[in-house]
Amino acid sequence: MNYIGISNDNLEKVAKKLNELLSSYSVYYQNLRSFHWHVKGRDFFDIHELFESLYNDAKLKIDEIAERILTINHKPLGSMTDYLVDSSIKEAKDVLPAEEMAKVILTNHKILISQMREVLEIAGEVKDEGTVDVVSGFLSHLEKESWILNAWTERKGSKA
Numbered sequence: 703m704n705y706i707g708i709s710n711d712n713l714e715k716v717a718k719k720l721n722e723l724l725s726s727y728s729v730y731y732q733n734l735r736s737f738h739w740h741v742k743g744r745d746f747f748d749i750h751e752l753f754e755s756l757y758n759d760a761k762l763k764i765d766e767i768a769e770r771i772l773t774i775n776h777k778p779l780g781s782m783t784d785y786l787v788d789s790s791i792k793e794a795k796d797v798l799p800a801e802e803m804a805k806v807i808l809t810n811h812k813i814l815i816s817q818m819r820e821v822l823e824i825a826g827e828v829k830d831e832g833t834v835d836v837v838s839g840f841l842s843h844l845e846k847e848s849w850i851l852n853a854w855t856e857r858k859g860s861k862a
């Protein structure tokens with residue numbers, strides 16, 4: 703039964719955008735895990751902990767996005783192969799200095815923020831206020847996390 707009360711065609715458009723966001727989030731999550739493991743140097747404790755808090759948060763968001771797709775009667779992507787095809791974020795394969803890692807993650811955030819706005823636009827057009835509610839909270843939270851990470855990189859910059 704279509705308990706949402708929005709046509710399947712319209713929900714499919716929202717689900718497609720949500721799956722793109724889910725894919726990017728999943729690659730971003732793994733980037734954070736890799737950086738958490740590989741970071742070295744004087745700022746190890748700061749940035750090791752910061753990446754951990756970001757990936758713990760990303761894990762919750764990934765689950766919420768997938769379950770929103772299910773709630774609107776569609777199928778969330780579930781394999782890394784699919785995520786790598788649909789993601790707008792690239793895998794970070796190199797081990798980088800801490801400051802470079804932070805810049806990569808900030809660039810990942812910029813992509814996620816832009817994709818969230820795309821979800822909000824499509825969901826708003828088809829009056830899917832439930833999706834708007836879920837994603838708009840994510841958007842302001844990720845913007846705030848970006849401010850924190852950006853402030854860390856500026857502190858780093860001023861020391862050099």
Ligand SMILES: [Fe+2]
Pocket residue numbers: 738754
């Ligand atoms: Fe750890």
